[in-house]
Amino acid sequence: MKIAFDEAFFDSDYSDDNAALPGRMEAALSSIDPGRWSTLVPEPATITQLLRVHDGEYIESIAAKPRLFAVARIAAGAAITAAEAAYAGEPCFACIRPPGHHAYRDRAWGYCVFNNIVLALMELRENHAIESAFVIDIDQHTGDGTRSLLGDWSGATVFNPFAEDAATYLKLIEARLSEIREVSIIAVSAGFDAYKLDVGHKLSRSDFRSIGALVRRASVRASKGRRFAVLEGGYYLPDLGSNVHAFCEGFE
Numbered sequence: 001m002k003i004a005f006d007e008a009f010f011d012s013d014y015s016d017d018n019a020a021l022p023g024r025m026e027a028a029l030s031s032i033d034p035g036r037w038s039t040l041v042p043e044p045a046t047i048t049q050l051l052r053v054h055d056g057e058y059i060e061s062i063a064a065k066p067r068l069f070a071v072a073r074i075a076a077g078a079a080i081t082a083a084e085a086a087y088a089g090e091p092c093f094a095c096i097r098p099p100g101h102h103a104y105r106d107r108a109w110g111y112c113v114f115n116n117i118v119l120a121l122m123e124l125r126e127n128h129a130i131e132s133a134f135v136i137d138i139d140q141h142t143g144d145g146t147r148s149l150l151g152d153w154s155g156a157t158v159f160n161p162f163a164e165d166a167a168t169y170l171k172l173i174e175a176r177l178s179e180i181r182e183v184s185i186i187a188v189s190a191g192f193d194a195y196k197l198d199v200g201h202k203l204s205r206s207d208f209r210s211i212g213a214l215v216r217r218a219s220v221r222a223s224k225g226r227r228f229a230v231l232e233g234g235y236y237l238p239d240l241g242s243n244v245h246a247f248c249e250g251f252e
């Protein structure tokens with residue numbers, strides 16, 4: 001497995017929201033051993049790539065804020081890198097910010113700018129003509145932007161599990177993943193804000209490991225092992241790194 005990452009994500013001044021919190025990316029990476037999972041350094045997403053998903057006017061409005069535009073393009077590029085690695089047979093976790101799952105074609109909210117996971121899937125459609133994709137979004141918040149952007153693609157499924165407690169949540173994920181017959185790729189919007197000490201007050205570190213493993217097993221069975229994940233939310237910094245690490249251990 002690989003980690004897609006760029007030092008540009010250490011910039012905490014691109015915005016003043018929670019995703020841009022100082023120290024957040026350092027925390028997310030704190031338990032990752034670079035000797036175990038090496039880093040893929042991405043290229044920024046090109047305008048051509050952005051235009052596959054977003055309106056030109058919207059892209060221009062972001063480009064008017066150069067610092068934000070720079071980091072958001074690299075985040076999208078890292079998601080694309082992760083998807084390409086996954087397609088080639090190497091699972092990958094894109095440890096990125098700003099997040100993307102609340103980004104629509106012409107607007108975004110919830111700390112998001114460009115829809116990283118959709119940009120990544122559209123790249124695979126363009127380059128490899130993939131027919132289908134299954135997106136599981138484990139962030140505490142529904143990936144409304146992702147759902148909207150993939151709505152026109154009949155081969156795409158977006159699954160936002162919802163349950164009040166962790167045990168039911170895991171059962172729901174297991175059941176839904178077991179229904180997948182065959183799919184070109186499985187992608188995870190990996191938010192960590194459903195953590196028991198974060199805003200979701202639900203999942204434990206070992207639950208994140210279990211979710212990673214459930215996706216891995218489903219992927220080995222149904223998508224030729226092709227799978228990648230992109231970071232979305234997650235704001236409880238003391239445990240963000242161990243939760244990311246636990247997910248990656250299961251996902252590997």
Ligand SMILES: [Zn+2]
Pocket residue numbers: 139140141191193232233234
């Ligand atoms: Zn969230």
